[in-house]
Amino acid sequence: MRYLVVSDNHGDRQILVDLFHHYKEKVDYIFHCGDSELPADDPVWEGVYVVTGNTDSDSRYKKAQTVNTGEDIIYLTHGHLSSVKMGLTQLDMQAQEHEATIALFGHTHQLGCEYNKGRLFLNPGSILQPRGGVPIKTYAIIESTAETFQVQYYDRNFEPIEDLSLIFKK
Numbered sequence: 001m002r003y004l005v006v007s008d009n010h011g012d013r014q015i016l017v018d019l020f021h022h023y024k025e026k027v028d029y030i031f032h033c034g035d036s037e038l039p040a041d042d043p044v045w046e047g048v049y050v051v052t053g054n055t056d057s058d059s060r061y062k063k064a065q066t067v068n069t070g071e072d073i074i075y076l077t078h079g080h081l082s083s084v085k086m087g088l089t090q091l092d093m094q095a096q097e098h099e100a101t102i103a104l105f106g107h108t109h110q111l112g113c114e115y116n117k118g119r120l121f122l123n124p125g126s127i128l129q130p131r132g133g134v135p136i137k138t139y140a141i142i143e144s145t146a147e148t149f150q151v152q153y154y155d156r157n158f159e160p161i162e163d164l165s166l167i168f169k170k
Helices: 013-023 089-097
Strands: 002-006 029-032 048-050 064-068 074-075 102-104 114-116 119-123 137-143 148-155 161-169
Touching: 002 013, 013 029, 029 074, 074 089, 089 102, 089 119, 119 137, 119 148
Parallel strands: 002 029, 029 048, 074 102, 102 119
Antiparallel strands: 002 137, 064 074, 114 119, 137 148, 148 161
């Protein structure tokens, strides 16, 4: 399974149109981790799993979603309601409740990925306003097999970022 994960575009609709069009036939699932600042009924969301962020004003978004892909159980949230700026403990407990093998989140605008106790935690960074040690506008692709999670971060030009490629054995 291949998953596209993006977050924190803060009103930049065109980058989502470009990303979703570019990857339409290349990934199995698309996830948006919130702070889009777009209406929940925007046509850009067709076929996309999306959650609300702290800057999203449309109350029709879900706070979190759990998606069973057949390969993985994915818990998707923005992170502001999971206190991710203080660590991943609360997010881990929420993901455990849903028996998730992957927890996706945004909010911090800082990309990050770790594998802990059988669960992959991934923040794709911000596609518009990156923060932290990697000042690149990013999104991520997760390739999940029975044996591994392969994570590759990309820039807005759909180019892989060489130093941001990870492989975790399940």
